[in-house]
Amino acid sequence: MNGVQYINHPLIKPDTVEQRLYQLSLAGEALKKSTLIVLPTGLGKTIVALLVTVSRLGKGKVLLLSPTKPLVEQHAAFFTSAMNIPPEEIVMFTGSTQPVKRLSMWENAKFIVSTPQVIENSLLGKKIDLEKVSCIIFDEAHRATGDYSYVYIAEKYFQQNTEPLVLGMTASPGSKPEKVHEVCGNLHIQSVEMRTDSDSDVSPYIFDKDIEWKYVSIPVEIKGLKKLMDKVLSDRLNKLQELGFLLPSQNRFTKREMLDLQAKMQTQLRSNPDQRFYNGISVLAEIFKVSHAIEIAETQGISALSKYLERLENEARSKSGSKAAKRLMDDLSMRQAVHHLEGCDGNNPKLGLVRELVQKQIFDAPQSRVIVFTNYRDTAELVTEALKEVPGIKPARFVGQASKYKDSGLTQKQQVEIIQKFKDGEYNTLVATSVAEEGLDIPATDLVVFFEPVPSEIRSIQRKGRTGRKHAGRVVILMAKGSKDEAYHWSSNRREKNMQDTMKNLNFELEAQIKGEISNHAASNAIGGQKVLLDFPQQNTQVQSKNNAAKVFVDQRELRSQVVRALEKMGLDIVLKTLEVGDYVLSDRVGIERKTAEDFLSTFLDGRDLFGQISDLARTFKRPLLIIEGDGLYTSRQIHPNSIRGVLTSIAIDFGVPIIFCKDSEDTAAFIGLIAKREQAGKKTEICLHGKKTAPTLPEQQEYVISSISEIGPSVARKLLKHFGSIEKVMTASREELMDVELVGPKTADRIREVVSGEYKG
Structure with missing residues (x-):
């Protein structure tokens, strides 16, 4: 590799790209x-x-x-x-x-x-x-x-x-x-x-990459916590069996098996709305949560578990929280686990090992760059804080953009700034979640530490690829003995090997496939010399059909759905607009509001004005339609079926808006396409987009402000405003004065006072 040669090409700047x-x-x-x-x-x-x-x-x-x-x-x-x-x-x-x-x-x-x-x-x-x-x-x-x-x-x-x-x-x-x-x-x-x-x-061009595995023992106190949570898990698994669901061995009930069982339950529920399936789905939700808690305890430690249970507790007491979270956090064994947690030492043996590994690397080679990978943001924060205490280590937490409960993400601009500071040496250690695995121009590092193994061969390869690029590097993978860490490690190794075997065979398969397609195509052409459908260029057919295609006005925000793709594939003329009312306009008289089942249910919980949207739709169009798309309307959230039926009845009867239920985005597109063609058949007139949203009234805005507080729904908000007369008086009322209002108990009163008087720590 002595005497570097560079690519010589008129469109590549001289002495820029090494010739390999x-x-x-x-x-x-x-x-x-x-x-x-x-x-x-x-x-x-x-x-x-x-x-x-x-x-x-x-x-x-x-x-x-x-x-x-x-x-x-x-x-x-x-x-x-x-x-x-x-x-x-x-x-x-x-x-x-x-x-x-x-x-x-x-x-x-x-x-x-x-x-x-x-x-x-x-x-x-x-x-x-x-x-x-x-x-x-x-x-x-x-x-x-x-x-x-x-x-x-x-x-x-x-x-x-x-x-x-x-x-x-x-x-x-x-x-x-x-x-x-x-x-x-x-x-x-x-x-x-x-x-x-x-x-x-x-x-x-490859440098040595030393890969080591270091084991830690699960602390006794974590084993005690795990025992309590195992008891909860065993109880929930027994409940599933009592409901008539067949389960694999309790020791081998993997996340994939849980997801498969959940999908089967939801499928059966659509054809047979039996209470047994509702109960089963709810119990399974508890199993997901407690299984995750056990995994965090084993692989991440006390502090990470404490943060996860705090989020569960917050979900349980939230107005929009699931019944599964409420039942789980009310369980005696879970309460004992939470109580036991309060007296535990928060130190994780992995944390000490990370500190030791990074400290030695920086001490031996002060110009080193290190990445510590972890699956969880909570752990990333704990590791970052622990490394800050060590002289010479300059760590930065590097996470994704999404903001979660008590955890703000990083903007893309902040991510770029952190990487630049890492290159410049202002930071010498990144403590990163999966966001640092893919593609980003992070400089070659001397040491990569896996806080825990990952079961994905793609992620494992990407993590390991962060070292050994420009000089020799080292990878250290930490594993808790007897935990899921070991299973994930061997799973990743096996998949890496499988990937190489798959790639070796793939070219032969692709060549055979291409030859087969060419042979079939030639054979089709040979039959009487007649052209078949595939012989005509698709792009020309599509352009010709556009001249007579039905036009569909689509709200820009609908681009996130697959419906627009499906409509375009059907040959419809898509016109993107910012629609004030509705998601799709098919004629002067037909406007459609589309909601997925999940989105429809979310309006029950997050304060969005569903009836306001439906009212605007009914006021604007002579033939308004509501499409509800997808499965799980009665199963994906812990909302009583009668509440859902009541809202659907009100939309259809009170507002006069017909409801169409569609299986998926393609089904939705098929309905929209059919209606658009029917509405526009033989008509030359342009579609007029005339809908305007109705501005919320002052009482509606006041109700919205009060109902945005967790534990308070629209009916309680109205009672509070009627009792006190204004938002200001509600916010300044004492706990006792709040409890004088119908439907307001100690818990709700405390929540209002907490929101109003609590110190902001954003």
Whole structure:
């Protein structure tokens, strides 16, 4: 590796990209046909993408898709620094890019880096097409499953482009053959190219990676807690059996088996609304919660368990909390566990080991960089605080964006700032959850610590890939003896091996599949020389059908659903608008409000004005419709069926809004398409979007403010306001004065006083 040679290409800046034979070989293969590149983290998948890009730019634009904004920014910065083309021809699209600017940027760009959701929305809104795109690069290609945006974009690309080329990039596509086949099928992959550390053309660039496993013993006090919670778990499993549900051995009731049983119960409940299934689903919810508590106790320790039980307690006393949480936290053994927890030492033996490992690394090599991975945010906080106490260690907690109970996430801007400070040495240790596993430009580290193993081979490979990239590295995996840690560790190892075996066999299968398709296609054409449906280009058919297609006005927020994709696939003319009333407008007289079963139930609990929405819909359209989509209307939340029936009755009878129940997004789209075609058949008039929301009255706003306090529903809010006369008087009333109001007991009064007088600690 002495005397570095650089790539010499007119579109790559001189002395910028090191020449590596395996990268050139991979790029060469990727230019022949649509290819999935599987390459360990740190070995330059992005360089392969660059080589393919500069080779395809002469044929048209190149589009690189990456899952998150930080990754998009990272790729845009690299390609700008490496490619020898005007910077204005390299553009970046994220959710913050104004839609009005995207069209001109798209037209003038040669290389576009974007999050997939932006491109999907632009395609659905007919703002762009992919006809002039010579190659699409899918970063983290293993995401191309299910309803992820990659799947739709690839489908449209092969419809709209006569010479499509796809490059998929991943460090780990998965261990299950069916999952890898799904990714390849969705991206139209024809070849898979894989390199491992042991390949002869890769090994010269690989540094030693020392992997160790360190065991800790579960403390006696945790075993005592586990014994109490095991008793609760055993009781709930017995209840399930008493209800007539067959269970595997109690010692081997895995999360997957629990999820499978839950799905079966919900399926049976749809055809047979027996109370036994309602009870079973509720008991199973308790089993999920107590099983999770046991796992946290074993693998994370006292402090993490304490925080989890605090959240459960908060859920149990919340107005929107589940009955499962309430029953669980009222259970005598769980109360004993909580009481026992208060007297326990919060130290976790893993915590001391992490402190020792990081301290030694920093002491021996002060310029070192370290990442400690953990599955849980609570543990990340505990580890960060513990490391702050050690001289020389400068830790930063690195978590995702979502904010949870007493836990604010990091914005993408904050994440980028932390990574930069880690590069600069302001921090020398990242304590990270899964957000640091995928793709982000985190510098090569000297030590990676797994606070616990992960059962996923993809995540395990990504974590290990954070070290041994530019110099020798070390990986230490911590495991609690006799806990799920051990099972997860061996599961991950087995899946990594399975993944390599799967990849070895996949190319043969893909080649056979392609040959079979070509043979079948040729045979079909040979029959009397008659063309079959597949012989006609899909994109032309679709364009022709658009001229007579029914038009559907869709609210922008509905882009998050799969309904819009399904409508577009059916050939309907989608027009995206910001609708004030309804989600879909099909004619001057038909407007539709769509809610998933889960969303419909959430309006019962989170204070949203469902009846206000329905009232606006009924007032605006002569033929209003409510679509409720999906399963679990009577099972996914702990709400009495009669309460749900009462709301449905009111919508249908009091507001005169018919309700259509749809199985899934495709069923919803089929109904919408049918109604749109019927409404617009033979009519030339333009649809007028005239709906306006009704502004809430002052009493409605006052009720909303009071009912936003946990434990208080609309009826209690009205009684409080009628009794005291104003929000101000409710908020300043004493506990005793509050309890004078009908339906307000000590618990509700205490909650109001807690919210009003409690110190803000945001």
